[in-house]
Amino acid sequence: MKNFFRSIRFKVIICILAALLAGVFLAAFTSDAVSPVTSIAGVIYTPVQKVANFIANKTQDWKGSFVSSSVYKDKIEELESEAIEYNEQLVDYERTKQKLAAYEEFLKVREDNPDYEFCAASIITRNTADVYDSFTLDKGTADGVSVNDPVIYGNNIVGLVKEAGATTCVVKTILDPTLNISVYEIKSRENGYSNTTAALSYDGLCKISGLSKDTAVAPGGIVCTSGLGGIFPRDLTVGTITAMKNEDTDFSVYGIIEPAVDVRTLNDVFIITSFAELTAEEVTG
Numbered sequence: 290m291k292n293f294f295r296s297i298r299f300k301v302i303i304c305i306l307a308a309l310l311a312g313v314f315l316a317a318f319t320s321d322a323v324s325p326v327t328s329i330a331g332v333i334y335t336p337v338q339k340v341a342n343f344i345a346n347k348t349q350d351w352k353g354s355f356v357s358s359s360v361y362k363d364k365i366e367e368l369e370s371e372a373i374e375y376n377e378q379l380v381d382y383e384r385t386k387q388k389l390a391a392y393e394e395f396l397k398v399r400e401d402n403p404d405y406e407f408c409a410a411s412i413i414t415r416n417t418a419d420v421y422d423s424f425t426l427d428k429g430t431a432d433g434v435s436v437n438d439p440v441i442y443g444n445n446i447v448g449l450v451k452e453a454g455a456t457t458c459v460v461k462t463i464l465d466p467t468l469n470i471s472v473y474e475i476k477s478r479e480n481g482y483s484n485t486t487a488a489l490s491y492d493g494l495c496k497i498s499g500l501s502k503d504t505a506v507a508p509g510g511i512v513c514t515s516g517l518g519g520i521f522p523r524d525l526t527v528g529t530i531t532a533m534k535n536e537d538t539d540f541s542v543y544g545i546i547e548p549a550v551d552v553r554t555l556n557d558v559f560i561i562t563s564f565a566e567l568t569a570e571e572v573t574g
Contacts, residue, residue, distance in 0.1 A: 404563075410428040412558070423465065434453050440561075442555055444525055445550040446514065448468065463495055464485055464548075468485075472513060473513060474506045476510050477505040483496070497527075508532055512546055514527065
């Protein structure tokens with residue numbers, strides 16, 4: 290029995306009895322009709338109820354937040370899908386605009402040169418291993434393309450077909466030092482040939498060589514194909530002379546040419562598959 294009075298159970302019973310007595314006295318001195326047990330229960334459970342309500346509200350808020358996050362995620366995915374679609378439409382628009390520009394240039398050349406036979410082509414691969422910017426087109430021998438066919442953009446020289454497969458071909462550009470083109474400068478009518486060096490090619494330039502020391506060729510002159518050799522038709526534009534330089538190996542001079550077209554940015558070109566070659570008198574005339 291002595292141990293019972295010292296136990297925790299006895300102390301809990303005493304606390305409960307004390308709480309009940311307190312409720313009785315509280316009811317006696319107030320006009321509240323609530324029973325002591327109810328008052329005690331209220332004292333004990335009200336804080337617990339507040340905590341439970343707080344947790345329930347937060348849980349509801351979290352649930353709402355979760356739903357909102359899901360909605361936002363769906364909306365973001367929808368917007369991203371729309372952005373991709375708009376980008377694709379923009380790319381298609383730019384490609385169409387570039388093709389229209391190429392065809393506008395082509396129509397003028399076609400009107401001025403009814404003897405030309407053309408093949409429209411698009412660049413499908415740029416040969417990054419080639420420092421002279423060669424590229425592959427989506428046309429080949431099945432489309433009438435042959436090795437040494439000129440490649441142009443508008444009336445401007447781009448390069449020459451160096452390899453031709455059934456459905457594709459590889460183009461050597463005017464920035465390749467192995468490509469030599471018979472040309473003349475339109476003001477002075479002096480003949481020469483267009484080629485380039487590794488250093489000039491790196492800067493996107495070529496040159497007109499074979500000029501005499503006392504040449505009348507000067508900066509601002511336009512360089513065009515002469516038609517000699519029968520590879521390129523006459524009067525295709527190579528570019529504009531920007532400076533005159535002395536050759537290191539002899540007493541001749543050369544002019545630095547800025548090409549009429551940037552071969553590194555093209556997407557669409559035309560291949561001249563056939564043209565009427567000029568006679569020797571017409572070439573020198």
